[in-house]
Amino acid sequence: MASFSMTDTTTASPPTPQSTPRLETAAQPERLRRVAIEPLTRVEGHGKVTLLLDEHDRVHQVRLHIVEFRGFERFIQGRPYWEVPVMVQRLCGICPVSHHLAAAKAMDVIVGARALTPTAEKVRRLMHYGQILQSHALHFFHLASPDLLFGFDSEVARRNIVAVAQAHPDIARKGVLLRKFGQEVIRITAGKRIHGTGAIPGGVNKNVSPEERDALLKDIYHVIAWSREAVALARQLYEQDPALYGEFGSIRAHQLCLVRADGAMDLYHGGLRARTADGETLFDHLDYDRYWEHILEEVKPWSYMKFPFLRALGPEQGWYRVGPLARVTLCDTIPTPLADHARREFLAYAGGSAARATMGTHWARMIEVLHAAEVIKALLHDPDIHGEDLVTQGERSERGVGIIEAPRGTLIHHYRVNEDDVVTRCNLIVSTTHNNQAMNESIRQVARRYLDGRRLTEGLLNHIEVAIRAFDPCLSCATHALGQMPLAVELVDASGQTLDRITRDAPSVC
Amino acid sequence: MNSFLLDGAEIPFEPGQTVIQAALAAGHYIPHLCYHPEFVPHGSCKLCTVRADGRPTAACTLPAQAGLKVESETEELNDLRRTLVQMLFAEGNHFCPSCEKSGNCVLQALGYDLGVMTAGFRHFFLDRPVDASHPDILLDFNRCVLCKLCVRASEEVDGKGVFSLAGRGIQRRLIVSAESGRLADTDIAVTDKAVEVCPVGVILRKRVGFRVPIGRRRFDARPISAQALEDAPRKPEHKHE
Numbered sequence: 014m015a016s017f018s019m020t021d022t023t024t025a026s027p028p029t030p031q032s033t034p035r036l037e038t039a040a041q042p043e044r045l046r047r048v049a050i051e052p053l054t055r056v057e058g059h060g061k062v063t064l065l066l067d068e069h070d071r072v073h074q075v076r077l078h079i080v081e082f083r084g085f086e087r088f089i090q091g092r093p094y095w096e097v098p099v100m101v102q103r104l105c106g107i108c109p110v111s112h113h114l115a116a117a118k119a120m121d122v123i124v125g126a127r128a129l130t131p132t133a134e135k136v137r138r139l140m141h142y143g144q145i146l147q148s149h150a151l152h153f154f155h156l157a158s159p160d161l162l163f164g165f166d167s168e169v170a171r172r173n174i175v176a177v178a179q180a181h182p183d184i185a186r187k188g189v190l191l192r193k194f195g196q197e198v199i200r201i202t203a204g205k206r207i208h209g210t211g212a213i214p215g216g217v218n219k220n221v222s223p224e225e226r227d228a229l230l231k232d233i234y235h236v237i238a239w240s241r242e243a244v245a246l247a248r249q250l251y252e253q254d255p256a257l258y259g260e261f262g263s264i265r266a267h268q269l270c271l272v273r274a275d276g277a278m279d280l281y282h283g284g285l286r287a288r289t290a291d292g293e294t295l296f297d298h299l300d301y302d303r304y305w306e307h308i309l310e311e312v313k314p315w316s317y318m319k320f321p322f323l324r325a326l327g328p329e330q331g332w333y334r335v336g337p338l339a340r341v342t343l344c345d346t347i348p349t350p351l352a353d354h355a356r357r358e359f360l361a362y363a364g365g366s367a368a369r370a371t372m373g374t375h376w377a378r379m380i381e382v383l384h385a386a387e388v389i390k391a392l393l394h395d396p397d398i399h400g401e402d403l404v405t406q407g408e409r410s411e412r413g414v415g416i417i418e419a420p421r422g423t424l425i426h427h428y429r430v431n432e433d434d435v436v437t438r439c440n441l442i443v444s445t446t447h448n449n450q451a452m453n454e455s456i457r458q459v460a461r462r463y464l465d466g467r468r469l470t471e472g473l474l475n476h477i478e479v480a481i482r483a484f485d486p487c488l489s490c491a492t493h494a495l496g497q498m499p500l501a502v503e504l505v506d507a508s509g510q511t512l513d514r515i516t517r518d519a520p521s522v523c
Numbered sequence: 524m525n526s527f528l529l530d531g532a533e534i535p536f537e538p539g540q541t542v543i544q545a546a547l548a549a550g551h552y553i554p555h556l557c558y559h560p561e562f563v564p565h566g567s568c569k570l571c572t573v574r575a576d577g578r579p580t581a582a583c584t585l586p587a588q589a590g591l592k593v594e595s596e597t598e599e600l601n602d603l604r605r606t607l608v609q610m611l612f613a614e615g616n617h618f619c620p621s622c623e624k625s626g627n628c629v630l631q632a633l634g635y636d637l638g639v640m641t642a643g644f645r646h647f648f649l650d651r652p653v654d655a656s657h658p659d660i661l662l663d664f665n666r667c668v669l670c671k672l673c674v675r676a677s678e679e680v681d682g683k684g685v686f687s688l689a690g691r692g693i694q695r696r697l698i699v700s701a702e703s704g705r706l707a708d709t710d711i712a713v714t715d716k717a718v719e720v721c722p723v724g725v726i727l728r729k730r731v732g733f734r735v736p737i738g739r740r741r742f743d744a745r746p747i748s749a750q751a752l753e754d755a756p757r758k759p760e761h762k763h764e
Contacts, residue, residue: 091652093661095732100621124730204737208620211736219736404734433655434729 036457039065039073050474062477064460072465075457077449077481079318086439094120094430099210101426104443107151109208110144110199111419114281115426118415120214122302123430125407132400133216139392140202140211141281141417142385146236147195148420149337149382152482153243154188157375160479161250166472184246187239191382194229194236198389201225216404226393233390237351240383244355247379248362251372255363260462262371262455262480265290266332267323268339269308269447271418274298276345278384280418286343287323287333295325301416304425310442318449321442332450335422336484337377342368347380349387355380371455374483419444421484448484455480527591529553529573536587543571543582546595547755552748553595554604554637556611556629556722557670558583560756562679565671568611570604570633601637608634609643616651616665617723623732624724626740630668632747654699656707659729666724667697673726677717685711697725 039045045065065074085104089097098116102109114137121129129137159172162181170176178185196206201221203209211217251258267290271283284298285307296307310319311328322331333339342360347353359376360368367373392398415426422444429438445452459480464473524535529546536545541564546553555571558564566584573582574594582595594600611617611630619625633639654662669688674697677685685706689698701708711717718726737743742750 093653093655093727093729093732095730096621096623099623099733103620209737210733213733214730218734219739434661435653435655 036072036075036461037453042074045073048469050477062456062481064464070464070466070468072460075453075460076315077453077456078316079445079449086441089428089436089439092436093434094123094428094436095214095434097428097436098212098214099208101441102208104441106207108144108148108420110140110203111417111424112426113203113209114141114212115415115417115419115424116428117212117214118282118417119413119426119428120415122410122413122415123428124214125409126215126405127407128405129216130400130402130405131397132220133403133405135392135395135397136202136217136220137212138281139221139389139398140199142388142392143195143198143202145195145280145385145420146240146382146389147192147199149378149385150188150191150195150243152420153247153375153378153382154185154192157482158184158188160475160482161375165476165479166470169471169475172475187242191236191239191243194232195385198229201229213404215406218403220400220403221393221398223399226398229389230393233386233393237383237386237390240379240386241351241355243379244376244383247376248358251362251367251376255366258372259363259366259370261476262459262483263369264334264371264451264454264458265369266334266451266454267295267326268343269323269333269335269423270340270343271301271416271423272298272344273348277348278340278344278346279348280340280381280385282417285416285423288343289326295323301425302414304414304416304427308425308442310446316449318446319442320449321447322450332454333447334451335444335447336374337381337420337422338368338371338374339422340418341377341380347384349384349391352380352384352387355383371480371483421445422447445484452481452484455484525587525589527587527589527593529593530596534587534593540587541583542573542575542585542587542591542593544756545587546582546593547752550752552751553582554601554633554748555583555751556633556668557672559672559720559722560754562672562675562720565675568607568668568670570607572600572603574600604633605637605639606643608637608639609641611668612639612642613644613646615667616646616649622666622724623727624666626735626737626743628724628742629722629747630666632742632750635742636746636748654704654706655729656705657709657711657729658707659713660706660711660718661727661729662699662706663725663727664697668723669695669697670722672720672722673697673717676720677711677715680716681711683710683715683717685709685715685717 042065045067048064048066050062061078063074063076063078064072066072085101089100092100097120098113101116102113104112117137154177155174158177159174162177163171174185199209200206203211204219211219267287269285269287271279272286273279273283285301285304286297286299287295287307289295299307307324308321309324310321312319320328320332322328323333324331341356347356359373359380362368367376411431412429417424424444425442427440428436431437456477459476463476467473526533526535527542528534529551532551534545534549534551543553543555543558544560553571553573557568558571564583566581569581571582572579575585576592582593608630612634617630619631622628625631651664653664671688674686674688677683684700687698687700688695690696698704699706699709713728718728
């Protein structure tokens with residue numbers, strides 16, 4: 014049976030992958046009370062957190078469950094391959110471009126387009142960095158900033174973007190405009206702000222006209238200036254309580270991301286780099302075409318979301334983190350000057366503590382916003398984006414893998430296409446799935462530190478969500494983008510009797 | 524010249540013209556789906572239903588007659604048209620968000636132009652696998668609206684008879700005229716009129732889906748009511764109205 018001492022549960026040092034007090038499965042769950050935070054909302058779907066507590070309110074089990082089942086991998090079967098990049102982007106309304114491009118990259122392999130034309134490659138990159146910009150801005154300003162500006166257990170009615178706009182109108186305005194700019198980049202490259210069609214197997218279906226470029230160039234210097242301010246704001250928020258931010262939900266995790274051939278950050282393409290929590294390199298510049306030789310997925314009975322792990326370390330020890338924190342700390346450099354300067358400051362902050370902290374993810378995320386803005390500027394000045402040579406192809410393959418760094422982390426699309434041009438198999442490992450165990454570990458840390466032995470309040474439960482929001486905005490979109498997510502927490506004893514209940518009502522719009 | 528009245532406007536016609544031909548030639552739109560200016564009218568979709576002297580009739584099969592009073596642009600008839608479009612959507616698997624015909628699809632364009640805002644009916648969700656056997660042409664039966672244009676084109680223009688409609692009533696469906704039932708076992712060619720004429724996303728050239736960007740598709744610039752007039756055989760005096 015798992016047992017925890019007071020020192021275990023209040024320690025400020027994050028658990029290592031090797032020494033995590035489990036909290037995943039309680040030894041005698043039938044004797045414990047169950048608390049469910051449900052629904053959390055995920056990518057257009059549902060998640061929940063369950064806690065098992067004993068009579069002294071000590072936490073014995075914490076699980077983040079993704080309870081929805083989407084089925085994309087199944088119903089894409091039997092469809093023609095050129096439909097896939099457009100269809101699979103419906104997985105998500107926040108980062109559809111990432112799915113669109115990951116699928117298009119896989120289909121490039123199918124049609125034998127091993128190297129795209131310069132125009133196609135650059136227009137796709139423009140689209141992708143527009144996506145990074147808008148999604149990160151949405152996440153930080155609209156979803157996460159209320160927690161950071163007002164406090165994790167601040168008045169619930171204030172924890173939304175409307176209250177941010179009232180209290181900090183300048184911050185909210187720039188956040189909204191940053192996102193809007195990213196969406197405009199997407200519209201110009203993909204045809205629509207959400208769910209466009211720009212990337213096709215082997216290239217793109219349009220270039221960027223000089224008029225379209227001029228429309229974007231008009232704002233790009235403001236966007237870079239606002240992005241710099243966003244980095245400064247993320248740092249300032251961290252600095253308001255470095256002790257809290259440093260330990261909150263922090264875990265020692267192995268990390269994974271794509272890097273460019275020279276080790277620099279590249280969010281569109283590269284080889285895979287994985288390092289352990291101790292900094293040991295497990296693999297580097299790995300050709301992702303055979304990713305499954307290094308990454309496997311485990312199924313657990315209590316969640317529809319699989320648990321990927323690094324094969325070399327096994328399912329118990331091999332879980333890892335992806336996303337902004339992994340990317341900013343794993344890359345050797347960021348190939349744009351302002352963002353690289355910000356990266357070096359981030360890594361050096363307080364002996365590197367921010368770069369190890371879960372809440373440091375927000376800071377890393379804003380560094381990527383700045384990088385995206387700089388990349389967009391450079392691409393807008395590149396005449397290749399006006400080129401007419403849009404599509405290429407070569408020798409057909411029956412299997413294609415496409416990997417991209419989506420806003421929330423590494424995204425894997427893997428397809429098999431038969432000789433009739435029809436998809437016969439599909440495997441998707443999305444960012445949230447990579448972070449499954451990491452998020453679980455993070456909320457367990459929060460539960461141990463803040464909930465263990467205490468009477469639950471709405472504010473305490475929000476601490477759990479604050480940790481989740483550091484990873485994935487999809488889980489919190491209903492909370493902050495549209496006011497509050499409907500939330501009912503019930504404390505039920507072993508006989509099923511409700512002991513305590515806290516509810517939030519659903520907002521009027523959803 | 525002979526003429527009839529369409530929603531109060533005088534429409535001239537030549538002997539042998541139908542109401543819809545005369546109306547389009549004179550620059551007046553009547554919603555339609557299975558009617559195609561190059562083919563003998565089929566009269567099956569009923570989208571072009573008008574009231575001629577008070578009686579509901581398909582405008583594509585109704586010969587123009589002097590002095591006829593035709594109503595088309597009425598709330599009652601447009602309500603019926605919206606219902607017909609909803610029924611067509613309910614009968615097939617029309618997933619516009621991932622359909623390569625989006626922006627070029629007559630059914631979708633009619634839905635937009637008529638203001639169809641809801642599903643209206645419970646969808647059938649039939650299981651209709653695609654026929655991808657042909658090297659250059661994909662058949663996606665999920666989107667068939669039984670307009671019979673491909674059947675007509677393959678018989679009348681291509682002289683091949685590749686397609687047929689089989690079954691009756693709700694069982695009616697498009698089939699391929701080959702013993703195996705597979706498109707690969709017919710002599711259809713990618714240049715056939717039957718391939719070009721499909722108004723929805725059933726008969727598709729392979730590997731070119733989504734090549735045309737959003738903004739440059741057929742119905743991106745103008746709604747189908749304007750596009751149909753642009754496409755219709757017109758008398759010179761009506762060309763630049």
